[in-house]
Amino acid sequence: MFETMIAALKSDRRKLVFTEGADARILEAASRLHKEGILAPILLGNSEEIEAASQKCGWPIDGIERIDPLKYSGFDAMVAKMVELRKGKMEEDACRAALSRPNYFGTMLVKMGYADGLLGGATYSTADTVRPALQLVKTKPGNKIVSSCFIMCRASEQGEETYVMADCAINIAPSEDDLVEIAVETARTAKVFSVDPKVALLSYSTKGSGKGDSVDMMRNATEKLKALHLDFQVDGEFQFDAAFVPEVAKLKAPGSSVAGKANTFIFPDINAGNIGYKIAQRLGGFEAIGPILQGLNAPVNDLSRGCNAEEVYKMAIITASMK
Numbered sequence: 319m320f321e322t323m324i325a326a327l328k329s330d331r332r333k334l335v336f337t338e339g340a341d342a343r344i345l346e347a348a349s350r351l352h353k354e355g356i357l358a359p360i361l362l363g364n365s366e367e368i369e370a371a372s373q374k375c376g377w378p379i380d381g382i383e384r385i386d387p388l389k390y391s392g393f394d395a396m397v398a399k400m401v402e403l404r405k406g407k408m409e410e411d412a413c414r415a416a417l418s419r420p421n422y423f424g425t426m427l428v429k430m431g432y433a434d435g436l437l438g439g440a441t442y443s444t445a446d447t448v449r450p451a452l453q454l455v456k457t458k459p460g461n462k463i464v465s466s467c468f469i470m471c472r473a474s475e476q477g478e479e480t481y482v483m484a485d486c487a488i489n490i491a492p493s494e495d496d497l498v499e500i501a502v503e504t505a506r507t508a509k510v511f512s513v514d515p516k517v518a519l520l521s522y523s524t525k526g527s528g529k530g531d532s533v534d535m536m537r538n539a540t541e542k543l544k545a546l547h548l549d550f551q552v553d554g555e556f557q558f559d560a561a562f563v564p565e566v567a568k569l570k571a572p573g574s575s576v577a578g579k580a581n582t583f584i585f586p587d588i589n590a591g592n593i594g595y596k597i598a599q600r601l602g603g604f605e606a607i608g609p610i611l612q613g614l615n616a617p618v619n620d621l622s623r624g625c626n627a628e629e630v631y632k633m634a635i636i637t638a639s640m641k
Contacts, residue, residue: 319471319480319511320632323639327356332638335424337438337447339363339384342375344440347630349377357638360385360433362420387423396426403429403454416450425450428616435617435637440630444487444620448611451618458615465489465500466609467507468595469636472602482508482515482582483598486591487609497539498546501584503612505550508582510639517543518561518580519554520590524570527557532586539584551576558583558594607632610640617641 334351336344339361345368348359361368361384372379387393400413400422408416416422421442427433438447448464457464467484484504489496497519505515519540523533536555543552553576554561560570560577567578585591599606607629611619617640619633 319478320635322512323510323635324354324356327635327638331355331358332434332641333358333360333383333432334634334638335360335362335427335433335436335438336634337362337420337424337436337442338440339420340367340371341440342371342377343625343627343630345372345375345377345379346627347634348382349379350631351634352379352382356635358383359634360424360427362387362424364388385423385427387418387420390423393417396423396430399430400426400454421446422450422454425454425618428618429454434641435619437619437621437630437634437637439619439621439623440625441623442620443623444609447618447620448488451611451614455614455616455618457613461499461503461613463489463492463496463499464611464613465492465496465503466611467504468606468608469507469511469610470595470598470604470606472604479604480511480513480581481598481604482511482513483591483595484582484584484612485588486585486595487588488611490588492587494535494539494542497535497584497586498542499613501539501543501552502546502548504582504584505548505552507610507612507640510636513581515550515582516576516580517550517552517582517584518556518576519543519552519584519586520558520561520594521555521586522557523555524557524560525555525574527570536586553577554584556580607636610636 465485466487470481508515519536521536540554559566561580564578571577598604617637619637
């Protein structure tokens with residue numbers, strides 16, 4: 319999976335901003351990515367602090383671009399652009415203060431086209447990564463929300479298993495229309511990972527076997543998706559076993575092109591999604607890659623504060639691949 323993305327990136331080397339340039343995990347990942355010719359990292363922060371951290375952790379950063387927001391020659395132009403973007407919401411002083419912080423500064427580098435994407439969150443909260451992206455990069459035309467998904471991977475005797483699960487991290491209680499948008503964006507993300515999306519909208523009911531507002535929401539969202547004439551298969555509402563197990567699908571949802579074959583799962587809310595992916599991770603032995611943010615005008619992704627260097631490396635490849 320990653321081999322295909324790496325090969326594509328090497329032929330189209332992209333610039334990726336790392337907001338925590340002096341973090342040892344970031345330095346290790348950036349050093350590897352630069353040495354392997356996969357992408358061009360941009361490390362944000364005080365140059366002397368970044369250099370000292372590099373020497374301490376033993377990961378060389380020769381040839382890697384470093385930018386100190388407080389010494390950036392184009393800072394005033396960046397402030398003016400942010401004032402324009404936040405007209406009526408933030409004055410110049412507030413924009414100047416915000417841009418002194420790497421999360422806002424890095425996001426503006428992406429907005430202004432200097433960088434292709436951004437990866438942050440090794441020391442920031444999710445909100446501190448997502449908020450600048452929503453305010454400056456904004457959502458794609460036609461999109462109203464930002465959502466997330468996890469790529470779930472596991473080696474098996476048949477080869478690598480790959481599934482996609484959403485939304486497990488951002489939207490607490492999505493509406494029907496939110497679920498439609500989440501499903502469309504998650505299918506697009508699946509394709510980045512060479513997964514041919516067969517999308518199942520999950521519930522505690524399969525095709526009307528149960529009743530309730532949540533069941534109605536998933537059924538209605540499914541019908542709205544089918545009316546869009548999309549380039550991927552989608553069906554629901556399904557219990558997970560009907561979506562995933564062919565034998566169960568024959569009994570519970572005969573005739574469905576998705577039941578028993580689903581590889582992309584849309585959960586009704588963050589409770590179900592978060593619990594579901596963590597069960598797969600901890601009991602099923604799957605590697606959970608993400609959360610991958612979806613629906614933005616440019617690739618911006620959030621790291622877990624408990625991440626390791628390998629996770630940073632993989633998330634950087636993913637982020638650059640989503641350009």
